[in-house]
Amino acid sequence: MVNEYFQLIDYGGSVYYYIFELANFCFLAFFVIIFYKLNYINSNSLVVWVGLFFTPLLINYFLIIPEMYGDQFEYAREIMSLKSTGESISTVGNTTGIASSASSYVPHPITFTSWVLGTVPLPNYMTVTSLAFANKLFIFGTFLWFKNFFQDENKVLLCFLIPSLILYSSLSLRDTLIIILSSFFLLNLLRGKYVFAGLLLYPIFIVKIQMFAIFSLYFIGRLLFRAHRSYLMIGIFAATMLVVSLVIEEDVLMVMNTYILAFSAEDFDMGGGMFSYAGWAIYADGEDLKVHSIPEAIYVAVLRLPEFLLMPMPWNWSNFFYPIQALESYLLIYLYYKLATRRQLYKNREFALLTLMLFIGLLMYSLIMANEGTFVRYRFTLFYPFLLALFYLAYSKLEIKQS
Amino acid sequence: MSFLKKYNIVEKFKIIKQFFDDHVLIKSSLHSVGISLIASLIVIQFSIPQFYVSATLREAQTAGDQGEIGGERLAGIFTGGGNMSNIYDQFRSNMHSYVLAQRMWDQGWGSKIFGDGTMDEEYFNTIPKNHTIGQKAGAFLLGYDLFEYYSAHDLQGFIMAKARPTKEVKATNITVYVMDQDKNFAIDFLNAVILETDRYAKEHLIVKSKEIIAETYKQLATSRNSSITSALANTINSEFYKIASLENDLPYHIYFIDPPHSSEYPVTPKVSSIIFSNLIIFLFLSIAYSFIQKNKEDLW
Numbered sequence: 001m002v003n004e005y006f007q008l009i010d011y012g013g014s015v016y017y018y019i020f021e022l023a024n025f026c027f028l029a030f031f032v033i034i035f036y037k038l039n040y041i042n043s044n045s046l047v048v049w050v051g052l053f054f055t056p057l058l059i060n061y062f063l064i065i066p067e068m069y070g071d072q073f074e075y076a077r078e079i080m081s082l083k084s085t086g087e088s089i090s091t092v093g094n095t096t097g098i099a100s101s102a103s104s105y106v107p108h109p110i111t112f113t114s115w116v117l118g119t120v121p122l123p124n125y126m127t128v129t130s131l132a133f134a135n136k137l138f139i140f141g142t143f144l145w146f147k148n149f150f151q152d153e154n155k156v157l158l159c160f161l162i163p164s165l166i167l168y169s170s171l172s173l174r175d176t177l178i179i180i181l182s183s184f185f186l187l188n189l190l191r192g193k194y195v196f197a198g199l200l201l202y203p204i205f206i207v208k209i210q211m212f213a214i215f216s217l218y219f220i221g222r223l224l225f226r227a228h229r230s231y232l233m234i235g236i237f238a239a240t241m242l243v244v245s246l247v248i249e250e251d252v253l254m255v256m257n258t259y260i261l262a263f264s265a266e267d268f269d270m271g272g273g274m275f276s277y278a279g280w281a282i283y284a285d286g287e288d289l290k291v292h293s294i295p296e297a298i299y300v301a302v303l304r305l306p307e308f309l310l311m312p313m314p315w316n317w318s319n320f321f322y323p324i325q326a327l328e329s330y331l332l333i334y335l336y337y338k339l340a341t342r343r344q345l346y347k348n349r350e351f352a353l354l355t356l357m358l359f360i361g362l363l364m365y366s367l368i369m370a371n372e373g374t375f376v377r378y379r380f381t382l383f384y385p386f387l388l389a390l391f392y393l394a395y396s397k398l399e400i401k402q403s
Numbered sequence: 404m405s406f407l408k409k410y411n412i413v414e415k416f417k418i419i420k421q422f423f424d425d426h427v428l429i430k431s432s433l434h435s436v437g438i439s440l441i442a443s444l445i446v447i448q449f450s451i452p453q454f455y456v457s458a459t460l461r462e463a464q465t466a467g468d469q470g471e472i473g474g475e476r477l478a479g480i481f482t483g484g485g486n487m488s489n490i491y492d493q494f495r496s497n498m499h500s501y502v503l504a505q506r507m508w509d510q511g512w513g514s515k516i517f518g519d520g521t522m523d524e525e526y527f528n529t530i531p532k533n534h535t536i537g538q539k540a541g542a543f544l545l546g547y548d549l550f551e552y553y554s555a556h557d558l559q560g561f562i563m564a565k566a567r568p569t570k571e572v573k574a575t576n577i578t579v580y581v582m583d584q585d586k587n588f589a590i591d592f593l594n595a596v597i598l599e600t601d602r603y604a605k606e607h608l609i610v611k612s613k614e615i616i617a618e619t620y621k622q623l624a625t626s627r628n629s630s631i632t633s634a635l636a637n638t639i640n641s642e643f644y645k646i647a648s649l650e651n652d653l654p655y656h657i658y659f660i661d662p663p664h665s666s667e668y669p670v671t672p673k674v675s676s677i678i679f680s681n682l683i684i685f686l687f688l689s690i691a692y693s694f695i696q697k698n699k700e701d702l703w
Contacts, residue, residue, distance in 0.1 A: 026688075124676060
């Protein structure tokens with residue numbers, strides 16, 4: 001069912017907006033105080049998380065206009081339409097994502113995200129920022145779960161103070177959900193909990209099909225090839241992936257080229273009002289962007305990888321988030337390196353397989369990358385769960401005990 | 404019961420109960436509830452109830468049938484909505500243009516919005532306009548004169564701020580909405596804005612068609628090639644047909660799926676949400692104050 005007539009009442013940055021959202025903040029802050037009293041978190045975590053719960057109030061309308069991340073309105077409209085009428089808004093109901101076209105049992109990613117985030121019993125779902133508070137509670141839940149594996153809570157807390165994580169979890173977008181699901185998947189897989197990890201592939205398929213592709217490979221590599229046990233098996237697994245991709249080269253290239261063209265078309269701007277898909281349909285064919293063989297795809301991806309890892313480049317900095325995100329990207333790469341060298345983790349086979357999968361994911365994204373803002377976001381949602389997984393390998397109680 | 408033992412549920416329940424006894428079920432919470440009610444009443448008292456008046460429009464089919472440029476059609480085919488998007492962009496630009504404001508002003512809308520509604524041209528062209536101190540200071544310092552009376556510029560600003568057209572990506576409907584305390588005025592205003600926007604677009608197309616016909620006649624007079632003559636004659640026919648379809652009172656670019664109509668009750672402010680939110684805020688402030696007072700040493 002589709003609700004064609006649903007309209008979001010836009011409170012803008014009015015006094016009502018701040019009243020409704022302050023109430024949401026107070027609810028979450030109260031929740032954290034209870035957790036502190038129950039000794040689930042220490043006093044540092046209490047102070048930091050109260051601060052983190054306040055950040056949604058500082059982003060939309062205060063630091064940026066919410067239209068800068070315009071998708072937020074889609075999620076806000078969807079959750080309010082679902083809660084008030086039980087029906088999706090027309091944009092979502094009339095269109096299907098790639099995942100949705102696979103099966104009628106797969107909901108639209110916006111509907112699914114709104115449904116999941118909407119389970120948080122916030123006092124108000126009134127504005128474009130409300131879902132950001134639900135995101136915050138989910139990320140807090142992840143922190144509570146994740147810190148169980150470590151002795152030092154403060155170190156874990158630092159992992160949740162990455163600027164991009166604070167930014168994306170302060171917006172009404174699905175990136176936080178992707179990060180959480182991906183982190184749960186990776187950690188469960190590292191702990192050998194295959195059933196739970198396998199079940200998590202379904203929601204990952206709904207919210208981000210690209211992540212599903214990478215994680216499916218990882219799942220197969222670990223479960224069937226046991227590639228985390230020996231370098232030989234990692235080699236066999238990598239060779240098998242290459243051979244299979246060459247056998248079904250036509251299909252792989254078709255999917256890759258579809259994504260390359262779609263992202264390029266979305267980013268297309270000829271000026272004079274000719275932009276996005278409409279402009280692309282008239283003025284571009286994209287033939288020169290397509291890749292025609294698997295070796296060519298790998299070659300192009302490897303060439304573009306450094307740019308993908310280091311963007312946004314200084315000459316493309318167009319808003320104040322860009323320099324922060326650029327510095328953060330260097331920091332995250334450095335952190336990965338530092339964690340890899342801890343206790344000579346780079347000699348660990350588990351680390352080798354994990355890094356191989358991250359490398360494949362990064363290559364895939366660097367091949368299809370177009371719009372800088374979008375792909376900075378995509379890179380973070382891919383990189384951060386792997387970083388958490390590596391942090392787990394380097395610092396968790398169990399891993400230290402085993403080593 | 405091992406579950407209860409493992410997670411120490413009873414102990415945790417006791418801690419929560421103690422927390423509520425210490426910080427929630429106390430006198431200051433009662434005070435904060437009272438203060439929140441007063442704050443809510445103040446907010447509500449200063450709020451202006453706003454009705455939601457909206458119209459749902461869709462592109463009239465005739466627009467695509469009569470000589471759209473090839474590119475637009477092509478875009479529509481490839482994107483499944485490019486043409487619709489162009490119609491929407493055109494509609495929005497026209498709606499927020501100064502020309503449209505001027506036309507609305509000539510119809511006396513300036514008087515209804517800034518004055519007492521008298522439709523006398525002499526009156527609505529001389530409605531005195533107040534200026535802020537900042538505007539006066541700016542004019543004094545830079546040496547320019549401020550408009551003494553309201554004009555079409557002000558009406559343009561009003562239309563841009565009030566009448567908001569929206570169209571979702573890939574959607575086919577255009578929704579135009581206004582939020583105002585006077586629903587009857589809002590319905591009339593929205594209706595007038597939409598129809599005048601369409602009329603303005605129609606007039607532009609009529610002028611364009613007449614120019615094409617005039618130029619085509621000139622080409623026809625000099626043409627010696629029969630196929631070119633035939634093509635030119637077809638162009639003239641189609642332009643005459645377009646003029647005929649434009650010179651009536653029906654909307655041209657768009658048609659109403661749902662004409663302007665108002666919500667039954669004001670959509671904002673939501674009184675219950677304001678009271679509930681204020682209650683949470685003030686109650687939390689009281690709890691937080693009490694909690695910080697008793698846990699100062701642990702926290703800092």
